[in-house]
Amino acid sequence: MRKTSLIHCFARQVIRSSSSSSSYCRSFSSSPSNNKLFVAGLSWSVDEKSLKEAFSSFGEVSEVRIMYDKDSGRSRGFGFVNFSREDEASSAKDAMDGKALLGRPLKVSFALDKVNREPLNTRYSNRGTTFGRSR
DNA sequence: GTTGAGCGTT
Numbered sequence: 001m002r003k004t005s006l007i008h009c010f011a012r013q014v015i016r017s018s019s020s021s022s023s024y025c026r027s028f029s030s031s032p033s034n035n036k037l038f039v040a041g042l043s044w045s046v047d048e049k050s051l052k053e054a055f056s057s058f059g060e061v062s063e064v065r066i067m068y069d070k071d072s073g074r075s076r077g078f079g080f081v082n083f084s085r086e087d088e089a090s091s092a093k094d095a096m097d098g099k100a101l102l103g104r105p106l107k108v109s110f111a112l113d114k115v116n117r118e119p120l121n122t123r124y125s126n127r128g129t130t131f132g133r134s135r
Numbered sequence: 136g137t138t139g140a141g142c143g144t145t
Contacts, residue, residue: 038142067143078141104139112142 034086035062037093038111040078042066043102048079054101055081059088080111 039051052064066079083089089110097108 040141041139044138065143065145076141076143077139078143080143107141109142114143 034110035083035089036111036113037081037083037089038078038109039081039096039106040109041105041107042075042077042079043104044075044077046075046079046102050102051079051081055083055092055096058083058092058095060084081108 037055039055042051046066048064048066051066052061055061055064060083061081062084063082064079065082067076068074069076081089081092083092093108093110096106099106
């Protein structure tokens with residue numbers, strides 16, 4: 001009876017409602033996102049469909065997003081893969097992490113939640129301050 | 136025609 005069961009839930013830290021406004025969820029565990037995967041080390045010639053095809057073999061890929069450069073328009077070499085199940089995502093990560101795609105080693109890891117944030121104190125008037133260049 | 140550590144828009 002080898003049932004992969006579920007992931008060991010890692011360290012599930014329940015966010016206590018300390019404040020109804022600040023949700024500073026910093027890297028609590030090694031899995032900030034469950035079904036969200038961060039794929040890096042991709043070749044600059046890789047597309048979303050290639051990644052989806054590569055990760056679709058482990059499960060159902062719900063969404064695949066690759067980041068592209070706004071200046072050049074070329075792929076930055078990293079993207080995000082969303083699975084329908086965290087079990088598949090974990091398998092894909094554990095299976096594709098370290099492997100190679102298009103001749104380049106892939107680096108798969110859980111993605112950080114940067115879209116699930118709902119901050120209220122945001123100053124959109126921060127325009128005008130050039131912080132140099134984006135990282 | 137280039138480069139190679141990383142965490143992203145709707």
